[in-house]
Amino acid sequence: MKTFQLDCSQIDSEGEFWDLYLEVIRPDGAEVFGRNLDAFWDAVSGGGPGWPGECQITLSNTQKLQCQEPRFFKGLERIAGEIKAYPFVVIVFATA
DSSP states (O other), rough: EEEEEEETTOOOOOHHHHHOOOOOHBBBBGOOOOOHHHHHHHHHOOOOBBBOOOOEEEEEEEEEHHHHHHHHHHHHHHHHHHHSSSSEEEEOOOOO
């Protein structure tokens, strides 16, 4: 299983998070990926545009993102919890 590390220490916005996701993971269908939580869910749960392939995605240094974009961050946490029911993608949050 591939592993990806998304270092969010320099991320100030949802848009910057999606830039990082696309840069690091280089997912299938990146050119049509919707760059929002609904599109991300479709990608990781069903192989839609933005599909990272079978992998583990670790999000680290998320404190700034949590403060700057609390609703967005809660959405990422929700998806990380819900995706556990699917066998292909694992999303974890690294603790300091």
